[in-house]
Every structure is written in structure tokens, then in C-alpha cells.
Amino acid sequence: MNYHTSTEQQIDDETVNRYFNGGAGGGTADTVSMMAHEHNLPASAARYRLRKEIRAVSDWLDAVCASGRVLDVGCGAGAWTEIFANRYKAVIGIDRSPLMVKAARERVARLPNVEIFEGDGRKSLPEGPFDMIFLGGLCMYLKNADVLTLLHSLKHRLSKEGSIILRESTVQQGVSLARGEYQAVYRSVSLYHQLFENAGPFRVEVRRNYGYNSMETAEELVDLRRKWLPFLPKDSPTLGFLTWWALRGTTPISFWALPRVLSQLNIAWPRLQNHFFKLRTL
Known part of the structure; x- marks a missing residue:
């Protein structure tokens, strides 16, 4: 990957789409979804990370009642979708990559309370209300304008006590871009706060993801x-x-x-x- 520090969020949407739909050479849907495919780490590394991540936000997840309705936007291969389906009454996952959608459907096939749809969260979202909406590393693949559009749309799909939970890769200051066949926008926490303020208003809580x-x-x-x-x-x-x-x-x-x-x-x-x-x- 080639990294560049920049204040401009220039990212090619088609390149991002191609990478997650089979362009990440040597990776399966599961390993690409967790970004565990390029460094030859054992499968246990991704499982360890996921366990630590669940623990980091366990009280946030516990705050959603078991009868809750959950939306997983950019669900990837369905790792978090499966977790939600084992906790809540109704879960919907959406991803624009056919490869990821296929893997997610296979992963949750035994669970009757979850649906997986192919679609772009910026353009096609199921109707709410949802008690929790989860974005597990999606905004880092979107331009600022797209992040604002998405958050504004999600805000109006929340239940009265609902919340949006995001998990995003960050840098200490400013913006760093990954360019090449893999593209991403790594923003600082302060820049995410600015985006949330512009899309909100929201009450924001932040936690470091030590599993990642x-x-x-x-x-x-x-x-x-x-x-x-x-x-x-x-x-x-x-x-x-x-x-x-x-x-x-x-x-x-x-x-x-x-x-x-x-x-x-x-x-x-x-x-x-x-x-x-x-x-x-x-």
C-alpha cells in the first residue's frame, strides 16, 4: 500500500469496489473483510481482534434490548452481522460487493432472523426504525460528502433511543490516503468529530480499539x-x-x-x- 498525507479526500470509488469484489489477490471474503490477508498472519489473529473488539463495546451492545432491530451497513463477510443475529430479534446486513454478500449469506444461513441484501448504503437503505446501526469500517472508503449524506440518512432511520456505532481506522492528525489498488481515507478523530457535528447534531462517545x-x-x-x-x-x-x-x-x-x-x-x-x-x- 502507498500512503500519502493529504487534506484532500480523493478516493476512487470504482477502485475501492473492485478491491472488495475480488481484486484483493490471494484473499478470501472473510480475510479481506477483516483486512487479514496481506501479511500472512494466522486466522487466529483475526479471531483475537474480533473478540477484543466485542469486549471493547460490550456495554454499548448490551444497551440494545434483545427485541431490537439492527442494521449492519457495509456488512462485509458478515462477522458482526452474525454476532448481532445471535443477540437481537431482527438484523439486516447490506453490502455492495457480491462477493461479500455471498459470504455473509453463507455465514448466517442457519439464522432465521437475519437478511442480507446487496446494495450501496449511500443510495439504497431499508426503512427504519432501527435500535442500532453499525458501520464496521465503511467511512474510511468514502469521501467526506458521502459520509455526510450517509450519516444524515441513517440518522432518520434511528428509533427514539437508537444509536449509530462506527468502527474506523484513524491517524493521529489530519488525513492520510492509501492509494493504489487498495484505497482508503484515514482521518483523525478530530476530523470525524467535525463530520459528526455537520451531519448531526449527535452526542458522541469515542473508544480506542485495542483489538485492531x-x-x-x-x-x-x-x-x-x-x-x-x-x-x-x-x-x-x-x-x-x-x-x-x-x-x-x-x-x-x-x-x-x-x-x-x-x-x-x-x-x-x-x-x-x-x-x-x-x-x-x-
């Missing part, structure tokens, strides 16, 4: 190994496995103490962070 941080740390170490040890194979499941489990074996330091110390020192490492945002209308 764990997997991103491993991926950055793989990138460093590829850069500084070019004589080793670039794509090696064995080396990916060893990298991940070396970090897991030192979890109290690598995945707990180190990221918190670096945060206190205002050091952005890994370079990409991730945050959960909970939005409720005022």
Missing part, C-alpha cells in the same frame, strides 16, 4: 521485516505465524502496556489506529 491495534502491530512488524530483511520470503505463513505468536506470547507488554505508554507519550505507533464511535441524536 494488536493486529496492526503485527502487520507493521511484517512490513518492517519485508523492508529490512529482503532475503527472507515476502509471503510466508510460517513467518507470519511466528510474528503473531511472538507478540501473543508477550501480550501484557506488546498488546497492553506498550500501546498505552506510547499513547501517553503521544507517539503514533502503529501508525494506523482504530476507534469506535457511538452517535446518538440530541
Whole structure:
């Protein structure tokens, strides 16, 4: 991936669509959906991340009653959709990638209370009201104008006590763009606050996603190994496995103490962070 710091959110929509509909070479729908396919990390890395993410927002999820209605926009391969379907009465997932929709439908086929639709959330959304609307890494693939349009539309599909929960990859300051066959807009938390203010008004809660941080740390170490040890194979499941489990074996330091110390020192490492945002209308 090629990263560029910029204040302009220039992202090619067709390139994004192509990547998630089969253009991410070597990845399955499940691994691409979790962005776990480019660094040869074991499947357990994505499962670990998901468990930590669920724990990070467990009280937000518990606040939605079991009889609730939930919408998962940009549901990908359905990992979170399945979680919601096991907790709530009715769940709808929507994604514009036929590859992801197929994988999501297969994943939740045994669950009678969930529907998966193919569609672009900016243009076609099911009618509300919803008690929770989840966006699991969608805004990072949208321009600012599209984010505002989407949030405005979602706001009017919330129930009276409903909330929008977003999970987005972030940078410490400004904007950073990923360009090439994989494109994304990485905004700072403060820029997301500005977008929420313009689309709202919303009451906003923010939480750091340390589950994402764990997997991103491993991926950055793989990138460093590829850069500084070019004589080793670039794509090696064995080396990916060893990298991940070396970090897991030192979890109290690598995945707990180190990221918190670096945060206190205002050091952005890994370079990409991730945050959960909970939005409720005022």
C-alpha cells in the first residue's frame, strides 16, 4: 500500500469496489473483510481482534434490548452481522460487493432472523426504525460528502433511543490516503468529530480499539521485516505465524502496556489506529 498525507479526500470509488469484489489477490471474503490477508498472519489473529473488539463495546451492545432491530451497513463477510443475529430479534446486513454478500449469506444461513441484501448504503437503505446501526469500517472508503449524506440518512432511520456505532481506522492528525489498488481515507478523530457535528447534531462517545491495534502491530512488524530483511520470503505463513505468536506470547507488554505508554507519550505507533464511535441524536 502507498500512503500519502493529504487534506484532500480523493478516493476512487470504482477502485475501492473492485478491491472488495475480488481484486484483493490471494484473499478470501472473510480475510479481506477483516483486512487479514496481506501479511500472512494466522486466522487466529483475526479471531483475537474480533473478540477484543466485542469486549471493547460490550456495554454499548448490551444497551440494545434483545427485541431490537439492527442494521449492519457495509456488512462485509458478515462477522458482526452474525454476532448481532445471535443477540437481537431482527438484523439486516447490506453490502455492495457480491462477493461479500455471498459470504455473509453463507455465514448466517442457519439464522432465521437475519437478511442480507446487496446494495450501496449511500443510495439504497431499508426503512427504519432501527435500535442500532453499525458501520464496521465503511467511512474510511468514502469521501467526506458521502459520509455526510450517509450519516444524515441513517440518522432518520434511528428509533427514539437508537444509536449509530462506527468502527474506523484513524491517524493521529489530519488525513492520510492509501492509494493504489487498495484505497482508503484515514482521518483523525478530530476530523470525524467535525463530520459528526455537520451531519448531526449527535452526542458522541469515542473508544480506542485495542483489538485492531494488536493486529496492526503485527502487520507493521511484517512490513518492517519485508523492508529490512529482503532475503527472507515476502509471503510466508510460517513467518507470519511466528510474528503473531511472538507478540501473543508477550501480550501484557506488546498488546497492553506498550500501546498505552506510547499513547501517553503521544507517539503514533502503529501508525494506523482504530476507534469506535457511538452517535446518538440530541
